[in-house]
Amino acid sequence: MRKRPQQQRSRELVKALIDATAKVIQQQGLDNTTTARIAEVAGVSVGSLYQYFGDKDGLIEALMESLADDIGAGLKRLPLLDNVDMNAMISSAIQFGFAVLNSRDGLYLELVRNWHRLPTDRVVNTLQQHFMDLARLYFLRHYQDYPIRNLEVRVFIVTNSVLFTMVRHISQHNGLIREDDLANELTRMVAGYMTTPPDSQDAPA
Amino acid sequence: MRKRPQQQRSRELVKALIDATAKVIQQQGLDNTTTARIAEVAGVSVGSLYQYFGDKDGLIEALMESLADDIGAGLKRLPLLDNVDMNAMISSAIQFGFAVLNSRDGLYLELVRNWHRLPTDRVVNTLQQHFMDLARLYFLRHYQDYPIRNLEVRVFIVTNSVLFTMVRHISQHNGLIREDDLANELTRMVAGYMTTPPDSQDAPA
C-alpha cells in the first residue's frame, strides 16, 4: 500500500476499492478486471486508486489478504474436532468447502481457478496449516498409539484433491454428477485414505 | 482454420506455427504468448499466420488438438491392463502422468494450470474416457461379481485429484515433499478408494 489512508473518507475509499475489485473479478473474470472498471464500480477515479495502491497487483494482494482472513475465521468457527469419527469430520469440512466455493457468486471459484497467477500463498498456508493441525490433534486424540507417517504429504494430497475436484465440478456444470454424490464420494475417499496405516497395501484382491 | 494449406511450403508453415505456439507458451507462459512472438519464433510473418488461422485462439485450438492426439496415443501405448493388481496399474498411470507433466519443458504444466481459459474439452474427454474404459475392463476382469456403482464419479474424482495434486506439487518446488513419495501416496489413496465397496464406511475406528 503506497500511502496510508488517514482520514475517514479515504479509509472508506480503500475499502470500496477492495470490494469493487472482488465484484469485478466475480462479474467479469480475472482477465477482464481492469483498473478502470474497478475504479468505476467503486465510484472513484483511477487516480485515487494509485494514491493508496502502488499498482493493480497491490490492490489484488490486498483483496487476497482480506479473503485469507475471512477463510481463516470461517475455519476457526467450524467445530470440526467435535466430530467423533473421521467421516463426519471430513464431511463437514467438504460441505464447508462447497459452501465457500458457491458463495459470493463464484468469486472464490474464479480465484482458485487462477491460483497460479495470484498471490495465494497466504490463503494456501492458512488452509494447509489448519488441516494439518486438525489432523495432528485428531490422531493424537483417537489413535494416540499408531504413528502417522507422511502426514504432511497426506494433508497436501487431500487438500488439493478435494479443492480442485470441487472447482472442476462446479466449473463445468456437469449434469451427470450431483454435488452431494461428489461430496459423499470425496468424503469416502479422504476418510479411507487418512485412516489407512502407513505400510498396508490394502487392496482387497 | 481459415484456409487449407494446399502446397508443401504452406503445410510446413502451419506446422511451424503450431510448434512455435507450443514453444512460446512453454518459454514465456500463456499470458505472454503473442502472435508477434509466435510468428517470430516460427520464422514467419504475422500476416501469414492469419492466412491459415482465423485468430489467435484458432492457433491455440490447433495446438490443443495436436496434443490431445499425442496424449491419446501415449495412453494407448501404456499396457496398463497387463498389471494384475490395481496398485501396480495405478502406479504406472501416475508415473506416466508425472512423465508427461515434466516433459517438453513444462508445456503441459502451463496448459493444465490454464485449463479454464483453454479449449481443453478434447483432452479432458480423452483422459476421462480412457480411464473410464480401463476401470470398467479391470473390474469386469477381476471382480466380475461385485457391482461398482458411481464409477463415473470415482473416475472423475480420481483423475482430477491426481492431475491437479501433481501440478500443484511440481509448480511450487516444494522441497519438503519428494516426487516419489507423492507418487506412492497418491497411488495408495487411489488404489484404496477404487477398491472400496460402494456402501462400506470403512473407517477402522
Added chain:
DNA sequence: ATTGAATGCGAATACATATTCGCATTATGT
C-alpha cells in the same frame, strides 16, 4: 476564517497487442 496537508480527479501518456490489407513473391498447370 485561514492555511497547509490530505484527498480526489480524469485527461493525457506510454505502451502492448490482435488483426487487416495492399503489394510482392513463388508455385502450378498448360
Added chain:
DNA sequence: ACATAATGCGAATATGTATTCGCATTCAAT
C-alpha cells in the same frame, strides 16, 4: 513462357490498458 492462383509479407490500424501528473476540492487544526 505465360497466366493464374496460392502464398508470404510487414507496416499500418484499431483498440485496450496501466500508470502518471498537474490541478481542484475537502479536511483538520489553529
